[in-house]
C-alpha cells in the first residue's frame with residue numbers, strides 16, 4: 001500500500017472516495033468537512049440533524065456526491081468525543097475507516113489527517129498514527145486462501161491544506177509505516193502455522209531482517225546450544241526432531257558506550273504441545289503462536305534496522321518446539337542452565353521460563369545490563385488481566401517504569417504485578433536449586449520470578465503477553481489473529497533510550 005502526502009483542498013480531489021470527519025456532538029461542521037458540506041448544499045448538516053451522522057467513533061457514513069463534487073463518494077468519519085481524542089483514537093479511526101472503505105470495494109482514497117485540525121494533535125505525530133493505523137488496520141493473513149474475499153487498498157492520499165505542515169506529515173508517515181510493517185512482520189510470524197513457522201524459518205526471517213544492514217546475526221544449532229551449557233533450553237528441545245535455533249541479532253548503535261545497551265528476549269516456542277505433560281485439544285489449538293514473544297523481538301529489530309538508533313541492542317530468541325517425542329524430558333528431570341543453576345522439572349508445559357532462563361544467562365554473559373523479555377508465558381495472566389493489558393514484572397522499579405511508560409506512550413496497555421520475594425518459596429525444589437513450577441495460586445507471578453532467577457545483576461522486566469498476543473475478532477487496530485503486541489512499545493523504548 002502506498003501512503004502519499006499531498007498539498008491541496010480535499011473538496012477538490014477526484015479520488016474514488018474522500019474522507020472528512022466529525023467530532024461527536026458537532027452539528028455545524030467546520031474546516032474541510034464544512035467545505036464539503038457546503039459543496040453538497042448542506043447534506044452533511046442534514047444527515048447530522050436526522051441522526052444518521054453522529055460523529056461517534058466507528059460511525060463512518062458513506063454518502064454520494066451525485067456530481068456535486070469531483071469525487072463520487074464521501075465518507076464522514078466519526079472521531080468520537082473531542083476531549084477524548086488522542087493518538088490512540090487517531091490510529092483506530094484510520095484503521096476503521098480504511099477497513100470500511102475496503103469493504104465497500106474501493107481501493108484508493110483521499111483523506112484529511114484526522115486530529116491535526118481542531119483535534120490539536122502535532123501533525124507529525126498524527127501522521128505517524130495515521131500510517132500505523134492504516135498499515136496495522138488493513139493487515140490480513142490470507143495467503144493460504146485461493147480467494148481472500150476482500151479487495152485490498154492500494155493507495156491512500158493524505159491531503160493537507162497547509163503547505164507548512166507537509167514535511168512534518170511526510171516524516172510522520174514514513175515512521176508510522178516502518179513501525180506498522182514491523183508489527184505486521186511479527187503478526188505474520190504469529191499467524192503462520194507451526195509446520196511452516198519452525199525455528200529454522202524464524203532464523204531465516206532474522207536473516208532477512210539483518211541482510212544489508214550493519215546488524216550481526218548469530219544462529220546456534222542443537223549441538224552448539226548443548227556445548228554452550230544451555231541445558232535448560234536443550235531440555236525442552238530434546239522432545240522434538242525439529243532443529244532448535246538460538247537466534248541472536250546484534251545492533252551496535254553506540255559502540256563507544258557499552259553501558260548504553262538493551263537486551264530484548266523473546267520466547268520462541270514454535271509449537272507448545274505441553275510436552276509429556278500434554279495439553280488438552282482446546283489448550284493446544286492456538287499454540288502455534290507460542291513464539292510470538294520471539295516474533296515481536298525480530299519485528300522490533302526490523303524497525304531498529306530502519307531507524308538505526310544510537311543504542312546497543314542485543315535481541316535473543318531461543319526457538320524450539322515443545323513436543324513429547326521419544327527423547328522428551330520427563331517431569332522430575334533436573335536440568336542445568338548456562339549459569340550453573342539447576343532446575344527440577346515440575347511440569348514440562350512450563351517450558352517458556354526454561355528457554356528464557358538460558359537466554360537471560362546468555363544476555364548477562366554478553367554484558368547486557370537492561371533487559372526486557374517478552375513471552376506468552378502463562379494462562380494465569382489472562383485470568384488476572386484478561387486481554388485488557390499485558391502483565392509486567394521486574395526486579396527494578398525504575399526500569400519497570402520506563403517500560404510501562406513506553407507502553408503508555410504508544411497505547412499498548414501494561415499493568416504491573418508484584419514480585420515479592422515471599423512468592424519464591426512456591427518454586428523451591430527438594431533436590432535442585434529451584435523448580436520450574438509454583439503452587440496453585442499466582443501462576444503468572446511465580447512464572448515471572450523463575451525467569452528472574454537468571455537475570456543476574458541486570459535490570460530486568462518481563463512482559464507476559466499470553467492474553468494480549470491474539471484477538472478473536474477485529475478490534476480497533478488489531479484484525480483477528482496475532483496482534484504484534486508489544487512491538488511498538490519495544491521500538492519506543494529502544495529509540496527513547498538512544499543517545500541523541
Ligand code: BES
Pocket residue numbers: 272274290347349350351352376377378379380437438443466467
Ligand atoms: N504457552 C503456555 C501459556 C499460554 C496459555 C499462552 C494460553 C497462551 C495462551 C505456557 O507454556 C504454559 O503452558 N504455561 C502453563 C504453565 C503451568 C504448567 C505452570 C500454564 O499457563 O498453564
Ligand code: ZN
Pocket residue numbers: 269272290349351352376377
Ligand atoms: Zn508455552
Ligand code: MN
Pocket residue numbers: 272274322348349350351352
Ligand atoms: Mn507450555
